[in-house]
Amino acid sequence: MTDADLCWLALNLVFYGPSAGTRRLLARFRTVADVFRAAPADFEGLRIDPAAVESLVSGRALGLAGRELEKVGRKAYTLLTLASPDYPGYLREIFDPPFVLYCEGDPEALRNPAVAVVGARRPTPYGRAVAEKLAGDLAGRGCVVASGLAAGIDACAHRGALRKGRTVAVLGSGLDVPYPWENRGLHREIAARGAVLTEYALGTAPLAEHFPVRNRIISGLSIGLVVVEAARKSGSLITAQLALTQDREVMAVPGNVTSELSAGPNGLIREGARPVASWEDVAEALPSPWRENLLARRDEKEENSGASLSRDESRLLEALPVDAALPIDELAERTGGSVSSLLALLLGLELKGAVIQHPGKEFQRRL
């Protein structure tokens, strides 16, 4: 941790990330360290809160940063600042790159740009299946999948990626503030096999206004963004707009026009987003050399995953839809089997990764 790193951390603690004020500030001073060597008069005309100026010139902000750094060290988190050689180059390019990235897990996961997979918090079984499959296929070919650890499509994207490779989650809260609660186990898995990131200080609550701001980091870390399911006027569409302003490739998964959650992606496609159905479509949409790299990679796990199924299992699998969840009673009616024998078969299929179980004993074939 250099002095410059500490200065960026202090600036972040005072201003909670980039803003019009910090842009004016950084335009006036030659380096970030100069900000902390300045006299109160040097801040005149910048329209910066006097309390913030006080904190900067008094050394109080640097003191806070030192204590934050200690806490980060105790948690075994990593800090990347705009002064760090490891700060991702493609994230640095965006209009308002975060001053600081708190990282839980392996910062190496940020070396290459990711592909972001985002979408609705309450998706349909169709959206879940496509998000998980797409993320898994991309991750299996060495592509890191970025998302926001939200319920729904985000969680499916992370889970799908973890089955085959690595994934990165960007939070709207401090790393030590688990949110949403239901995804705390997923958070731990991502940290163990990829990275969980945030620009927010330890202990920061997941305020609603953080999420649109957080979204610029998800797209900023990525070379392309895929929207899987999203209602009209939803957060995912805002992320898509951000991705466009960042010159990222915007993709969307088309869906039935009778589904409200496909109105978002279909609308994006109408406005020029590229429709994608598979990892190959995503690869084709990416600029060189990412396109060629991805197309050349084999998914080794896929090739080893042809777990042999019994005849009963294969037959049952064929009766299950890929884009809907079927209640066990209806499955029994369709197949003529007893509920108890079906449940035994389904458990085996779930362990082999061929079936997804939904709450209420509803089942879906994994894509």
Place this chain on the structure above:
Amino acid sequence: MTDADLCWLALNLVFYGPSAGTRRLLARFRTVADVFRAAPADFEGLRIDPAAVESLVSGRALGLAGRELEKVGRKAYTLLTLASPDYPGYLREIFDPPFVLYCEGDPEALRNPAVAVVGARRPTPYGRAVAEKLAGDLAGRGCVVASGLAAGIDACAHRGALRKGRTVAVLGSGLDVPYPWENRGLHREIAARGAVLTEYALGTAPLAEHFPVRNRIISGLSIGLVVVEAARKSGSLITAQLALTQDREVMAVPGNVTSELSAGPNGLIREGARPVASWEDVAEALPSPWRENLLARRDEKEENSGASLSRDESRLLEALPVDAALPIDELAERTGGSVSSLLALLLGLELKGAVIQHPGKEFQRRL
């Protein structure tokens, strides 16, 4: 019927429509009548079958045309030729306009360009619902819907249009050769309320090679073409290509990427076709003044169709999917009603136009 009309009819009977040979022929002679006044030597170098030349110069072709005209008159069909003032102007513009249109019904239905709605012969309930709804909404606003009278999406488009307005069918056989057999009732309804067209002579069988040729007339009669569901490499995609070469607006209805029958439309969209979900989307895609005309028209039948439903009917309707057909047993299970009482309610809803019944007592809510 003028002499020129009779000459076009004779030319059509000899050559079965435009071809490279007829293009060379028509390039040599000043008018179509001149073809029939020529000597055998005038045909030298045109690489035209000697038997065809014989038929033209001997007067035999004109004799055949005279007899065909009599038969057409007995059937109360109308003939439009390239020499008729009523021949549709926008169809005349295409590279190879038919010499003759046999018309059963009202040729007035061809006065303005249509919107074509085409697709798979064995569509899903989703495709059926969308085709019927789209065609009905367009027809209800005065737009003629063109299609090919095939099983599946074509039939749904014609039926949907007939509920609200007019539709035009283009055949790959003679007007008096009912094909496909299952649509002969639909054929009669279209003739009574719109027009059934073909360039093939009376008695011509529906040969497989006629259909791709026929498709240029469907798109040629239309200002825009909507593909609803289609497999990869299907006939509907060929029609879409034809429509593009004719400078028609090509539109497609996106669908779930897990559905094979949405691979065609989604692929067209990837290649630049406009995704459409509703009649408004179709209207927005059309050039002026068709766009403005369509957007300005009210669907009067829609406004009068708010048939009042009982509470039981409304509740049952809500339990029915719009994009799938639900077997009566599963419906009974979901709603807790008895099969017999449900069937009575469903019959009422079908009569009110709110429900579609599929074979095997499966039901779907009408979009």
